[in-house]
Amino acid sequence: MAGLAADRRTFLKGLGMLGAAALVPGCATSTTNSNSSGSSGSASGELSLQSNLSAEQAKAAMEKLVEAYGKTGGKVKLNTVAAEIFRTQLPTYLTSANPPDVYTWYAGSVANSYAKKDLLLDVSSVWDGMQNYPESMQKLSTGENGQKIFVPTNYYWWGMFYRKSNFAKWGVTPPKTWAEFLAVCKTIQSKGVPPIGIGLGDTPWVASAWFDYLNIRINGAPFHRQLLAGEGRFDDPKVKAVFTKWKEALPYFDPKGKSFPFQEATSALLGGKTGMFLIGTFFADSAPKDALDDIDFFQFPIIDPSVPVAEEAPTDGFFASKKAKDPEAVKKFLAWVATAEAQEIYVKNSSGTVIPANPDGKAADTPLVRKGKAMVQDAKELTQFFNRDSSDALQPTADAALTKFLDKPDQIDQILKDWQAAAEKVFKA
Amino acid sequence: MTATSIESLPETAPGKSSRSGGRGRPGWSGRQPRSRLHRISPLILAFVFVPFAIEAVWVFWPALQGFWLALTNWDGLTAPKFVGFGNFHDMVSDPIFRTALKNTAIWLVLFGGLSVIGGFGMALLLQKERRGVGIYRAALFTPVVFSLVVTALIWRVFYQPDGLVDSVLRGVGLGNLVRPWLADPDTALYAVILPALWRQIGYVMVLYLAGLKAVDPALYEAARVDGASAWQRTRYVTIPQLKGVNSVVLSVIVIDSLRSFDIVWSMTKGGPYHSSELLSTYMYSTAFQSTQLGYASAIAVVIFLLALAVILGYLIRAFREET
Numbered sequence: 001m002a003g004l005a006a007d008r009r010t011f012l013k014g015l016g017m018l019g020a021a022a023l024v025p026g027c028a029t030s031t032t033n034s035n036s037s038g039s040s041g042s043a044s045g046e047l048s049l050q051s052n053l054s055a056e057q058a059k060a061a062m063e064k065l066v067e068a069y070g071k072t073g074g075k076v077k078l079n080t081v082a083a084e085i086f087r088t089q090l091p092t093y094l095t096s097a098n099p100p101d102v103y104t105w106y107a108g109s110v111a112n113s114y115a116k117k118d119l120l121l122d123v124s125s126v127w128d129g130m131q132n133y134p135e136s137m138q139k140l141s142t143g144e145n146g147q148k149i150f151v152p153t154n155y156y157w158w159g160m161f162y163r164k165s166n167f168a169k170w171g172v173t174p175p176k177t178w179a180e181f182l183a184v185c186k187t188i189q190s191k192g193v194p195p196i197g198i199g200l201g202d203t204p205w206v207a208s209a210w211f212d213y214l215n216i217r218i219n220g221a222p223f224h225r226q227l228l229a230g231e232g233r234f235d236d237p238k239v240k241a242v243f244t245k246w247k248e249a250l251p252y253f254d255p256k257g258k259s260f261p262f263q264e265a266t267s268a269l270l271g272g273k274t275g276m277f278l279i280g281t282f283f284a285d286s287a288p289k290d291a292l293d294d295i296d297f298f299q300f301p302i303i304d305p306s307v308p309v310a311e312e313a314p315t316d317g318f319f320a321s322k323k324a325k326d327p328e329a330v331k332k333f334l335a336w337v338a339t340a341e342a343q344e345i346y347v348k349n350s351s352g353t354v355i356p357a358n359p360d361g362k363a364a365d366t367p368l369v370r371k372g373k374a375m376v377q378d379a380k381e382l383t384q385f386f387n388r389d390s391s392d393a394l395q396p397t398a399d400a401a402l403t404k405f406l407d408k409p410d411q412i413d414q415i416l417k418d419w420q421a422a423a424e425k426v427f428k429a
Numbered sequence: 430m431t432a433t434s435i436e437s438l439p440e441t442a443p444g445k446s447s448r449s450g451g452r453g454r455p456g457w458s459g460r461q462p463r464s465r466l467h468r469i470s471p472l473i474l475a476f477v478f479v480p481f482a483i484e485a486v487w488v489f490w491p492a493l494q495g496f497w498l499a500l501t502n503w504d505g506l507t508a509p510k511f512v513g514f515g516n517f518h519d520m521v522s523d524p525i526f527r528t529a530l531k532n533t534a535i536w537l538v539l540f541g542g543l544s545v546i547g548g549f550g551m552a553l554l555l556q557k558e559r560r561g562v563g564i565y566r567a568a569l570f571t572p573v574v575f576s577l578v579v580t581a582l583i584w585r586v587f588y589q590p591d592g593l594v595d596s597v598l599r600g601v602g603l604g605n606l607v608r609p610w611l612a613d614p615d616t617a618l619y620a621v622i623l624p625a626l627w628r629q630i631g632y633v634m635v636l637y638l639a640g641l642k643a644v645d646p647a648l649y650e651a652a653r654v655d656g657a658s659a660w661q662r663t664r665y666v667t668i669p670q671l672k673g674v675n676s677v678v679l680s681v682i683v684i685d686s687l688r689s690f691d692i693v694w695s696m697t698k699g700g701p702y703h704s705s706e707l708l709s710t711y712m713y714s715t716a717f718q719s720t721q722l723g724y725a726s727a728i729a730v731v732i733f734l735l736a737l738a739v740i741l742g743y744l745i746r747a748f749r750e751e752t
Contacts, residue, residue, distance in 0.1 A: 088717040091505045117506040201612055204700060256590040258612035258701065393719045400525075404702040407614065418524065425519075426719060 046075040047329055050093060050100040052086035055285035061349035062104075065337070068345050074333055076102075087392060094119045094321055101324040102333060107140040107315040108384040109229070111150050113391055114319070115143030121320035121327055122147040126334045132359055133338075136382060140315055151334045152317035152357035153343050157372045158209055158385075159297035161269065161283070162276040167296075170275070174298035178245070181301040185252035188275040194254035197274030199265030200403055205395055206262045207402035208386035209278050212312055214242045217303040221310035221381035228390035230427040234401070234420040235413075243405060243412050245303065250409055258406070270295075280314065280385075281353035281372065289351070296368065299375055310381035314388055315357060397422040498726035505722050516727035525703045526728070529711040532618055533735075536689060536707060539622050540629065541682040547626065548633025548678075553663070555634070556641045570635055572628040581695035584624040585611065611697050614704030621696050621705055625689060633678055640674030641667065676747050683739045687732050708732050 053062050059080050066078045079100065081089070093099050094114060105111055114120050120143065127138070127148045141150035160174075167173065170191050175181040188195035199206055215224045219238050226232050227239065254274045257265055262279060263286045269277045270291045277283075278300065284292055302309070318337060320330045336342050343356035352364035355373050363369045376382065387395040401419035405412060499516060501509035520526045555566050572580065587593045588610040595607045610620040644667060652662045690709040693699060699706035699714060706714075708728055716725030 091720060095506055114506075119506065200701070202698065256609065259588075259590050259609040393721075396714060396718050399700075400702040403700065407701065422525075425721075 045326060045329065046077050047102055047324075047326070047333055048100040049076050049078050049102045049104075049333075050086070051078055051080045051104045052083045053104055054080050054082045054086075055282070057285050057349075057351045058282075061346050064349040065342065065346050068342070069333065069336060072336065074329070074336070076333060090114075097323075099321040099323055101326070101330050102318055102320045104316065105150075105319050106384065106388045107137075107150050107152050107317055108388040110384075110388045110391060111141075111319055112143050115145075115147070115149045119322055120149040121322050121324055121330060122149065123151060123320065123331060123334055124148040126151055126331050126338065129335055130338050130358075133357065134359065137315065137357060140384075141317075150317055150319050151338050152315045153337050154317070154346065154354040154357050155313050155315040155376070156281040156354045157376050158213070158278065158280045158300075158312040158314075159372065159375070160276045160278050160300060161295055161297045163269065163272065163294050164296045165294050166272050166275065174296075175301055176299075178248075178301045178303045182248060182252075185249065185275070189252060193273065193275055194256075195252040195275040196249065197254050197265045197269050197277040198257035198406075199260055199262035200257055200406070201259045202261040203263075204399035204403050205387065206265075206279065207406065208395070208398050209280070209312070210246060211242065211398065211402055212383060212386055212389075213278070213300040214245055214303070215239070216310040216312075216381070216383055217300065217307060218242055218245060220307045221383050224310075224383060225389055228386065228394070230390075230423070234423055235416040240412065240416060243409070243416075246405070247409050247412075250406070253406065258403070280312075281351075284351040284353045287351075292351075292368070297372070308380035309378070310383055311376055311379040312385055313376045313379070313382045314385045316354070317357065391426070393426045394423060397426060495726045495729055498723055499730045501723040501726075503722040503726075504720050506720075509723060512723070516724050517731075519724065520727065520731070525706060525711060528703055529699075529706040529708045529728075532706060533687065533708045535618065536622065537683070537686045537739075539619075540625055540689070541686050543626055544629035544633050544682060545678060547630040549637050551630060551634040552637035552641055553667075556638060566634070566638070569631040571631070573631045573635075575628070577625075577628065577691040578695045580624050580628055581692050584620075585696055588620055612701050614701055617697050617701060617705040621693050624696075625692050629682075629685065633682070636674055636678050636681070637671070640671045644670040672747070676743065679743050680740055683736055687736045708735075 049066065051059075051062050053059055062078055062080065066076045069076055090103070090105070093103070111120075124147055127133075127141070130151075133152070137152050138148075141148050141152060143149040162174075170188055170193075172184045172187050175184045185195040212224065215227070218241055223232065223238065227234070227236075233239070254265075254268065256268075257274075260268075262283065265274070265277060266279070266283045266287055268274045270287060284295075287295075299311070318334055320327075320334065324330045338358060340356060340358045340361035343358050343361040347354060347356055347361070347364055352366070353369060353372075355361075355363045355369065355376070363373055383389055386398055397419055400422070401415050404415050408415075498509060500511060500513060502512050502515070503509035551569055555562055555569075575583075590609065594610060598604060598606050608616060610616050648666050648670065649662055652666050657665065688709060689707060690713065693705060693707055693710050694713065697705045699710040703711075709732065712725050712728040712732065715721045715728065
């Protein structure tokens, strides 16, 4: 109930923002004007931080983070917006005449697309103090023109989560290969429980995890990235192979998963109504903390051992608007959030399932996190997630194609043809 | 505003019959406006032009911009690129647009038609003053008071797996009909129409109740004296007398159908895979999810033209019949 009220409040805020943007005459089509019409600029020297971390624990952790920064003398005003509204409003924020200064966002092409439009602050100088970050993070944070545009603060992993007690009860052990995985599914189904949980109502993008993982297991990460960058075709036979494999697991999916969002799918998993659930660790933000002790995960099963193992390790962090009122203060804040101690503050106060991006930062010392960190570190290749490796505009095309496939697997050829047509439209735009 | 009209309905009813003889209107009401035409007070001008100026900034200017954007490709970040009628050309071959158009037509017919039939039926049933009739009227009107988003949330709980709908069906032995109502492409659209109707019927009922109160009771008396049956009185007295209300209801229905967005968006977001997409939801998702603002504006133009065509068509016919 409280979450609902908060959502509405943030929604109204977003609406107000939209209205304010519309007030600036002609702003709808002209994007070249910058600070000329500063209407409500905060002269207090306070940075405005627009955050999409609206889940309860993540939001609380952000508040703690801002509070801690306040103790170092900086001033930051946190404005938390529901994730979905944040996503749709981000272009409006960034192109408005008087945008917020700093934003939570995702690393990868989903951030670079704004750098391409020259909307982001060059934070290369912040990176001078981040020499200990691995090269993969550096690459991920670099825009088209070689400038650093992103400061990563943490990352998480995706895995097949399950309840240890239930696996013990059903007498199954975590599978390593696809064949073992299907066998486990069969056993769980024989106990009268739908083996694979999913939550597609409202959150159809969860299905993309299956596509991503099957594609990087069968065709490898480089092929996957090219496909998502518009250099491949979705009606390629190699893509069809992904769906042929997926079809083998379809009978084991929870039919109710089409109706509810991933949060309810999480409850279903915790309540023992499904066997396992391919999800990112963010699900823990909406799970009771005591239930987490019984949670474990296994790596998405290996399908072709000759394909270098890749994992999804989406990286979160901050970027800043090019029109930030006080770029030096922004860089100071970003340099601070890149430190190990700042990232530990966030990890400690959130559900603790994210891993600090700073290699010196300590993750929560639980077996689950240790295992997750090890899995990501052992991976030969890392991918982000469907929308992060492509764009938010391509995500709806995947949602339509994948939910339709789950419903009508026999129409796969037509689905892939439609997907390719829809994707071409996005890449052309 | 509309809520007070329910309460005031019974009170105005008895007064009506005393005025029923007055066919020729009292003279003063006709004379007054004519003399005022010569000198228009600045206050009246202010009342006209200040709202007009505000409308111009908030409504007309953005609307004109929408027409211009419909002719461009625009991602919201860089400058719009003029493409002429390219967006409209793309629409013809866009299967999602066709689904949305078809669904909007279904929506217009089912949502519009059933709410008129239902609302009119309820108004006929509840027009007579009986004990407790106010309770029924209020009960039917209550859904109108709820925000559509709240309505959607309530119905989503009804529809959820093992929710009220499923358990009722299982309870009466129709368990084999149970399906993921909002996630099944065959049922999603209809599952959304139902709560929309649940709300709209109450609204249309109130409009018709107000219209029925305005029908001169002397006409019924005359018809009864001439031996007209109840059906004939409805068919030949009530329905023709409601012409004015009908045009209001039609405009309301068409506008409400074409702008129906909130309930669909909060229940299915146009899914699963666009099967419950309306033009309005498709417009929103192309604009704000795929950030193809030019294409979305073109869809908005289509919606506008559709609304205009339906309403103008009706109004022209109505005026022609009157003259």
